[in-house]
């Protein structure tokens with residue numbers, strides 16, 4: 001028996017080719033795509049305007065399957081987090097963050113991550129594997145239609161869209177899983193699927209310079225860069241990829257990218273680590289990095305209060321320190337926001353839930369460790385604390 005093809009793996013062009021291989025005209029691919037990505041249909045007999053003969057063919061050859069949901073938690077602030085099974089004991093996360101005028105979904109592109117940033121719990125799990133196109137776009141597919149089902153909103157273009165923005169900031173380095181990531185991005189932008197504008201889709205990278213250039217040519221969406229340090233010596237220790245692509249190269253790549261980007265700035269993510277990267281001197285160094293010398297990088301800073309986890313050995317900067325740091329950037333005319341942390345009653349840092357699945361045997365040991373750290377560093381250790389501006 002031949003294995004079933006997962007139609008979530010196809011971009012619009014590939015879907016036309018697949019329909020062609022079944023002896024069907026290209027417009028059938030468009031119909032099929034709408035059923036899948038606009039109506040959330042996974043059963044071919046739901047697709048009533050497809051010829052019965054095509055539905056029968058598909059039923060024996062294809063499936064529409066997103067990763068299975070292992071857990072589904074909604075926080076009191078409305079943040080909803082899914083833990084998804086991607087096989088062989090691996091799991092990834094997708095998080096929906098509702099706000100006044102938009103709904104943002106944060107998705108993952110790899111199970112684990114090879115970059116191993118010092119402050120990131122995903123990095124500590126190591127790299128397991130790249131996600132397929134279907135596993136990446138499947139997070140959006142599952143979340144959009146699950147949110148609609150929960151709220152009783154009809155599927156299809158007439159029903160109110162729940163996810164208006166997508167950020168690739170979950171587990172993994174998207175640019176190290178380039179082709180599946182770009183295929184999934186194209187599906188997000190396609191008018192016969194989710195029809196999101198490029199400005200509303202953000203890819204976050206730790207700085208894979210050659211791939212930033214490739215992205216600018218193949219699918220330029222909004223760009224965020226995990227910066228976290230103001231000089232190479234510090235960044236080498238926090239984001240090991242910096243040794244390969246140092247700051248001068250990264251800044252130059254950002255400037256090149258902006259020629260093609262849908263927004264006229266790059267967002268720099270900066271995780272605030274107590275006593276490590278959060279001094280006034282670091283803030284001034286950052287200003288010089290993006291404003292000084294030969295290069296000016298049009299940018300915005302997003303300061304992220306670090307979410308401690310036991311193995312990191314790092315602590316979150318104190319709130320007044322974060323505000324003082326932001327003040328220096330803002331005084332230099334750089335738009336700066338402090339990330340409001342969400343969903344604090346459903347878990348802790350990125351990658352932490354997923355780690356639990358792989359590592360059930362060590363849960364007891366980790367809980368003991370967590371208690372030990374709490375005694376040492378206070379009750380808020382391992383929790384997200386909201387900073388009001």
Ligand code: SF4
Pocket residue numbers: 113114115116117120121122123124170171172173206226
């Ligand atoms: S911060 Fe991003 S790139 Fe760095 S280890 Fe974590 S998932 Fe990977």
